[in-house]
Amino acid sequence: xxxxxxxxxxxxTKRGQNVTFRCDPISEHNRLYWYRQTLGxxxxxxxxxxxxxxxxxxxxLSDRFSAERPKGSFSTLEIQRTEQGDSAMYLCASSLELLYxxxxxxxxxxxxx
Amino acid sequence: SQQGEEDPQALSIQEGENATMNCSxxxxxxxxxxxxxxxxxxxxxxxxxRSNEREKHSGRLRVTLDTSKKSSSLLITxxxxxxxxxxxxxxxxxxxxxxxxxxxxxxVRA
Numbered sequence: 001x002x003x004x005x006x007x008x009x010x011x012x013t014k015r016g017q018n019v020t021f022r023c024d025p026i027s028e029h030n031r032l033y034w035y036r037q038t039l040g041x042x043x044x045x046x047x048x049x050x051x052x053x054x055x056x057x058x059x060x061l062s063d064r065f066s067a068e069r070p071k072g073s074f075s076t077l078e079i080q081r082t083e084q085g086d087s088a089m090y091l092c093a094s095s096l097e098l099l100y101x102x103x104x105x106x107x108x109x110x111x112x113x
Numbered sequence: 114s115q116q117g118e119e120d121p122q123a124l125s126i127q128e129g130e131n132a133t134m135n136c137s138x139x140x141x142x143x144x145x146x147x148x149x150x151x152x153x154x155x156x157x158x159x160x161x162x163r164s165n166e167r168e169k170h171s172g173r174l175r176v177t178l179d180t181s182k183k184s185s186s187l188l189i190t191x192x193x194x195x196x197x198x199x200x201x202x203x204x205x206x207x208x209x210x211x212x213x214x215x216x217x218x219x220x221v222r223a
Contacts, residue, residue: 042201042213043156056210083206091155099143099205104155
């Protein structure tokens with residue numbers, strides 16, 4: 001297993017368009033997390049899955065954001081009607097057990113123009 | 114809102130010197146972790162210290178934890194150019210997800 005994989009690496013989109021990002025976690029990790037990071041800041045929590053169940057969503061995740069993890073494997077994060085403020089690095093991470101360290105993917109950098 | 118705060122925000126040192134950065138947090142924790150992030154990349158887990166531990170070592174890294182002061186420090190000894198990165202502390206509190214600070218940017222000059 002080569003770690004956590006995120007696609008695409010970069011996405012440039014026009015304001016108002018929808019975008020979808022994919023994350024493939026380490027196969028034996030049942031916990032999957034999405035974070036958002038803006039320049040000069042640390043990652044901010046967005047949402048968390050244990051297997052296929054979405055257990056927590058941040059208030060940062062407006063109604064335009066939705067995340068899924070069908071069958072407890074890969075996950076997708078969709079942003080509808082993108083706004084310039086959505087421009088950020090979107091990071092996915094997975095972990096084997098609660099309280100363990102995370103393995104992060106390389107992130108998807110979104111630019112909304 | 115972010116749980117941790119790193120200090121200093123930025124640090125520039127000569128190769129071979131030691132680098133020390135500090136992290137303060139607000140609520141009680143289960144464990145505290147340090148991560149490294151190279152420019153434009155994802156974060157890499159460095160070390161985890163549990164709330165009942167006071168000090169931990171991993172290679173050139175030394176982490177201390179003082180739960181009475183709600184603070185931690187990361188020491189990188191004999192720094193190398195490859196240590197140039199941003200370093201983040203992250204805490205696991207009762208809500209069972211990691212909360213990250215804003216990070217310390219370390220530049221190691223050759």
